Amino acid sequence: MQVSEHRRGPVRSEAARVAILEATARLFETRGYDQLTMEGIAAEAHVGKQTIYRWWPSKSAVVADCMVEGLLLREYMSPPDTGDLRADLTVWIGGILNFLDGGGASLVRSLVAAAIDRPSIGERLGEALGINHLLNARLESAVDVGQFSPTRPTQPFSRALVGAIVLLALAGEPAEPETAAQLVDAVLG
Template sequence: MLVSEHRRGPVRSEAARVAILEATARLFQTRGYDQLTMEGIAAEAHVGKQTIYRWWPSKGALVADCLLEGLLFREGFSPADTGDLRADLIAWLRGILAFVDREGGVSMVHSLIAAAGDHPSVGLRLSEGLGANQLLRARFESAVAAGQLSPDRPLDELGDAFVGAVVLRALSRTPTDAGTAVRLVDAVLGA
């Protein structure tokens, strides 16, 4: 859980924490990110708004915890390993880009980036919990072992290139089309 380094007040009860996270997930699913408010979450969880802010510094930090707890987007962000690296990366990118293109997806990505920038603990938890780079590295290592990728390729940097492309597209609101994932994979791995 993301907890402010300088928390004041009573110790958080586990029941309140779970109620807040579950309320956030329910409201996110029915209203979307843009319509998600701390007031609405507090009412849904039957807690005061100050209780939420005591432990989560922003809506982005709270949504980040929901993601990390597996309450949102249970389909996950892990690339498949079918034995075809290029096809797996294209499918993975299409899924991630579709996630970003969902209603409120871009706003959510912006908010998560802002929360991570404002609160280093949020960024660290997102990086460790979602682990896109670690998941991609594992897929790349499998491709190296299968002879699909040269062992001298910088695996961490390949992951950075893919994650960076997704983040840049979200920040710039660059539209995607059916060929976007193919072009990105070809640009990073080579056609």
């Protein structure tokens, strides 16, 4: 009996995968996460729904890959560096909170749920997006100019800020205008 080395089922097309990711990004930008559907993605990408499900188990998994590929929300991944750490973090967190209040909280909740169901999604998001890494790098640059104490470890501070943002998204409550400054004050002192 001869064993075949070929996998069964249709061949996965890289062109179809890219079309799905690009269609997801376009629809996300125009409709938002809550109005995004697998049917809509399939129609926009000119593929069957089953083609999407070959790669991704849910729309949150597709969106997570869009984020990993840099097709979505890159402006929220890294704080600016104008030389004023407190102002930079306040502006950055304020932008994220505005995104959450504008419907982005459901995306964060969905990504958290997807990461719980499939830890590989969380690992890929964490590694590829590197929010903690980018924020940690910003804090380290603040150490270089005397805006953050060199005796304080930066990693716990970046985790505290990202964790607070995720908790706000999970709570689903709109942020008050002063919330960003309060978070920065709580972490920086």
